[in-house]
Amino acid sequence: MLLRSGGARLAIAVSLLAPICAAPVVAQNYPSKPIRFIVPFPPGGGTDTVARVISQRLAERLGQQVVIDNRGGANAIIGTEMGAKAAPDGYTLTFTLPAAVAVNPSLYPKLPYAPLRDFAPVTQLNTIALLLVAHPGVQANSIRELIALATAKPGQLTFASSGNGSAAHLAMELFKLMAGVDMVHIPYKGGGPALNDIVGGQVQLMSGPMISALPFVKAGRLKALAVTTDKRIAGLPEVPAIAETVRGYESSIWHGVLAPAGTPRPIVMRLHDEIVKILMVPEVKERFAREGAETVGNTPEQFSAFIKSETAKYAKLIKAAGIRAD
Secondary structure, X not given: OOOOOHHHHHHHHHHHHHHHHHHHHHHHHOOOOOEEEEEOOOOOOHHHHHHHHHHHHHHHHHOOOEEEEEOOOOOOHHHHHHHHOOOOOOOEEEEEOHHHHHHHHHXXXXXXXOHHHHEEEEEEEEEEOEEEEEOOOOOOOOHHHHHHHHHHOOOOOEEEEOOOOOHHHHHHHHHHHHHOOOOEEEEOOOHHHHHHHHXXXXXXXXXXXHXXXXXXXXXXXXXXXXXXXXXXXXXXOOOOEHHHOOOOOOOOEXXXXXXXXXXXXXXXXXXXXXXXXXXXXXXXXXXXXXXOEEEOOOOHXXXXXXXXXXXXXXXXXXXXXXXXXO
């Protein structure tokens, strides 16, 4: 048996304690330079707007610039892959949503990242309701009446979406599956053209962002049947949730923040704590509410479990509906 000297034993003890002692120092010294915030969509859309609200206030709280880096393309794959491969030092964050981490794994067989392996979830920012709207000529004014109409006319009702695998498409496919009805999907290249055609009467139904659909509802050019969240939303309390008729239904958009896997826990928690404080600011909550969103701010562990459950839900739906990427 070899006996180590006192000096050697002390050196081993110091090396074992070093990571423990370094953790508070990492958190205290962070951040010491600007942070890159990758948004996997082009500038100007609703996703980019939410990211900019968070980044501006995060920069104020951290005392460093938080620079938006728009990397759109390939249904959020390009930007998300960049975030997954970034150095795990807390200086690159990735803005995320269902398509990037919960839907794409089932749509693309060779995705260049694995969400739960390659990322450290920080927090979920919000949950955003879609608004199920109908052209005024549709003889249904509620979800119950819509189910009865679709049942009586299988394959005759049409619904628009911004493309195969989009949030609008998945929301309606889930409704079809859970309500047991048959309707025809008409995919468009973007939400704008889809909305224009439902207003024009070329298609009959659509689940779209509340901020874009609501003006047409207020003008009497569309009918609001329901929201897609599991309960009514504060910004539109008079419109019921689909779940009030179809129990267990829920298909919302949500946003969140990810760091690369391996990012030190103290940095992840510092980011989490600061972002949650931002979400509690009344002005931020009100800004989100105007767009049909409710703030969340859950823990990294809760966000990780949520991503896992969303991935399982969409995998089942995509397989059952035979959905393929465009």
